[in-house]
Every structure is written in structure tokens, then in C-alpha cells.
Amino acid sequence: MAPHFSQVAIVGVGLIGGSLGMILRRKELAGNVVGIGRRVENLKTAVQMGAIDRYVVDPKDGVKDADLVVLATPVDTYDRHLSEWASCLKAGAIVTDVGSVKGMLVERTEQAMPRGVHFVGAHPIAGKEKTGVAAGSDQLFIGARCILTPTERTDQRALERITVMWQETGSTVLTMDPHLHDKILGAVSHLPHVAAFALINALIEIRERVPALDLAGHSGGGLRDTTRIAASSPEMWRDIFLWNRDNIVAFIEAYERSLGQLKQLIGAGDAAGIEKELERAKQEREKFPARPGGASQ
Numbered sequence: 001m002a003p004h005f006s007q008v009a010i011v012g013v014g015l016i017g018g019s020l021g022m023i024l025r026r027k028e029l030a031g032n033v034v035g036i037g038r039r040v041e042n043l044k045t046a047v048q049m050g051a052i053d054r055y056v057v058d059p060k061d062g063v064k065d066a067d068l069v070v071l072a073t074p075v076d077t078y079d080r081h082l083s084e085w086a087s088c089l090k091a092g093a094i095v096t097d098v099g100s101v102k103g104m105l106v107e108r109t110e111q112a113m114p115r116g117v118h119f120v121g122a123h124p125i126a127g128k129e130k131t132g133v134a135a136g137s138d139q140l141f142i143g144a145r146c147i148l149t150p151t152e153r154t155d156q157r158a159l160e161r162i163t164v165m166w167q168e169t170g171s172t173v174l175t176m177d178p179h180l181h182d183k184i185l186g187a188v189s190h191l192p193h194v195a196a197f198a199l200i201n202a203l204i205e206i207r208e209r210v211p212a213l214d215l216a217g218h219s220g221g222g223l224r225d226t227t228r229i230a231a232s233s234p235e236m237w238r239d240i241f242l243w244n245r246d247n248i249v250a251f252i253e254a255y256e257r258s259l260g261q262l263k264q265l266i267g268a269g270d271a272a273g274i275e276k277e278l279e280r281a282k283q284e285r286e287k288f289p290a291r292p293g294g295a296s297q
Helices: 015-026 041-046 059-064 075-088 104-112 156-170 176-207 219-230 234-243 245-268 271-285
Strands: 006-010 030-036 054-056 070-072 094-097 118-120 122-124 144-148 172-175
Touching: 006 015, 006 059, 015 030, 030 041, 030 059, 041 054, 041 104, 059 075, 075 104, 075 234, 094 122, 094 156, 104 118, 104 176, 104 271, 118 156, 122 156, 122 176, 144 156, 156 172, 176 234, 176 245, 234 245, 245 271
Parallel strands: 006 030, 006 070, 030 054, 070 094, 094 118, 144 172
Antiparallel strands: 122 144
């Protein structure tokens, strides 16, 4: 049976928070969905799009009667938000999130919960390079994975309710240790974003050195596909990089070694060596499973 929450408060009604709100309302999983955010115009858009029923300016007003609070803001804001309104949460309330980093963030968030309030870490791996509630959709999570990161402190009933909620969105729900999550996502999601941002910045440098080169005008599908995620939110990815810095730095170093190997082979004109490296990469890439619904995040 689908969970029913009398009131859900979504803190940060952007792409993910807004899309979740649309589903909660369409499937009648929530009696009332309240939006909390810093931009009133965005919240008005959220009401118009059916992502929330109403919005409030003071977050304390939005969370005090909520059965479920969804943190859908950049991960670096969690401490500030919780310090502001966690004490207003009623006993039995559940707090969950949609952040791309877990690990230490889950531990700190659990510690910030008042007595009788439960936290369940969650990471829906779905998104787009476009941000904001205007890009939201009640189809966003269909076929995507949602990783829940319970710990020894996680209330099992709360975990069950969040599990069913995400299943109702069309997601495949997995559970994982928070620190293992950060290692895996650091490699398969965070490192690719580093590479995409860095590649675009390298192209900027090339263009500045030789202004006559019309790089954008001659870009093809390869460049667009490789750098699509470089259009993602700088604010969000800044925080992800900082909160998962140890894993990401280690993975960047591995990437630098791989780039260095190719650089050396190309510089030496070693055709056989280049082909061997490319074939190795091709064979590994072909092992990847079919792309699930929703873009990776």
C-alpha cells in the first residue's frame, strides 16, 4: 500500500524536488504539499505546474506540521537549514533528501535530528542538464535508480515508507552504505562531471589562444554528447565536489594517469599502443548495461 503523508514540505522546489511534488500530488500520496524556497517567482511557477499546493516564506511554518520533509537543496546548505528549523519538527516526522553525496553528510544530518524524528538518506539518480522546477516532470524518475543509504540509526518503518514512496515514482530502489555510495558515485558520476567541465574550459583556453577558430560553430554530436553534463548547475556540483573531495581527487589522479598514457603514446607516434588503449576502452564501454530512464546525476 502506498504511503500517505498528510503534509509534505519540500525544501528547494527545483527539478528533483518539483518533480517529486508533482508525483506526490498526482498519485495522491500527500494530502498537502508545501514548497519552501528562496525565490518566490520559482515557487509561484511550482504552484502553476502542480508541483506544490502552496508555498511559505518562513520554513518553520512549512515544516512544523509536516509528516515528511524533503531536503532538495544543494548539499552544503543542509546544516544551515536544519539548524534553522529542525527543532520545529514534530515527533514521528521523517526527513529525507535527494543529495548526490552521502557519507559524512548522512552522519551529520542524523545527528541534527530531534528526538523522535527520523532521517532516511536518498539519492534518486535522475536529472537533466537543465535545472529549476520549469524543467520538472512527473515522468522524471521512471526507470531510474534511487539509492537509499540507511545506517544503524535508521528507523525501519521510516525506511519502508521512503522505499515505497520512491517505488511509486517508477524508480528501482536500492540500499547501500553511505560511504560506499560516495566511492561508487564518485567514480561513475562525479568524475565524468569533472571531465566534462574541464573539457569545456580547455576549449575556452584553445579559443582564446587562437580566436579565429570557430569551435562552437563546428562542434558535432561527439562534443555535445561528451559535454552535455557541463551545462549542469555549478552551485550544485561545487558542493558535490567539496563534500566528496577525497574520493574525487583520487579518481582525478587515475584519470590523469590514463590521459598521460594516451598523451605519451600519441606524442611518440605509437600507432599500435594507441590502438591497444582505445580497444581496451571500447571493450569495457560495451559491457555497460542499457541506459535506464532518466539522465545520470
